[in-house]
Amino acid sequence: MRTFDFAPMHRTTIGFDQIADMMDRVMSKDVNANTYPPYNIEKTSDDDYRISIAVAGFSDADLSVEVKEGALFISARKADEEAERNYLHRGIATRAFERRFHLADHVRVVGASHEDGMLHIDLTQEVPEALKPRQIEIARAGSVEKDVVDAKAVN
Numbered sequence: 001m002r003t004f005d006f007a008p009m010h011r012t013t014i015g016f017d018q019i020a021d022m023m024d025r026v027m028s029k030d031v032n033a034n035t036y037p038p039y040n041i042e043k044t045s046d047d048d049y050r051i052s053i054a055v056a057g058f059s060d061a062d063l064s065v066e067v068k069e070g071a072l073f074i075s076a077r078k079a080d081e082e083a084e085r086n087y088l089h090r091g092i093a094t095r096a097f098e099r100r101f102h103l104a105d106h107v108r109v110v111g112a113s114h115e116d117g118m119l120h121i122d123l124t125q126e127v128p129e130a131l132k133p134r135q136i137e138i139a140r141a142g143s144v145e146k147d148v149v150d151a152k153a154v155n
Contacts, residue, residue, distance in 0.1 A: 036097055048110075049123040051101065056117040057094040063119060065112045072101040072109060074119065106131075 039053040051072075055063060058076045066073045075098040103123070110122040 034097075036093060036095070037099070039099065044122075047125045047127075049107075049125075051121040051123070053099065053119045053121075054117065055114070055119045057092050060114050063114060065109070065119075065121060067103070067109050070103055072103055072121070072123075074099045074101075074121070 037054050039051060042050050042052070044050050051074075053074060055076060058078065062076050062078055064073075064075045064077075066075075075096070077096045078094045104125070106127050107123055107125045110124050112119065112121045114120075
């Protein structure tokens with residue numbers, strides 16, 4: 001048995017929708033998943049990333065990059081060729097595709113460029129100031145003023 005049904009668990013959890021969705025995505029991955037087109041993910045700096053996708057044979061007009069619902073969608077549709085060609089060997093695949101990348105919190109797409117048969121998508125992670133770690137200064141014991149109420153003065 002390779003599949004697990006997490007539906008009963010959804011009824012007893014509140015506020016863990018993202019975790020449940022992530023578990024569903026991980027468990028539903030097909031072993032024979034489509035690997036077309038090939039891609040790279042690289043970390044260009046501490047908070048910046050780049051996804052590079054091999055899109056040989058596609059023009060800028062054929063490609064679409066869209067962000068919706070916390071996911072990055074990259075798709076391509078090759079326009080129909082007017083002149084039908086007679087190929088002896090066709091090794092460059094220009095079939096339609098759609099790639100989906102789920103983005104982490106606070107990650108946004110900065111831009112995209114298409115050059116030399118590669119589609120580059122630049123991403124950055126912008127963590128809000130409230131979530132960044134900060135150093136708390138430790139005061140000395142003698143420098144802290146205490147509001148002590150004398151029990152005799154109150155009575």
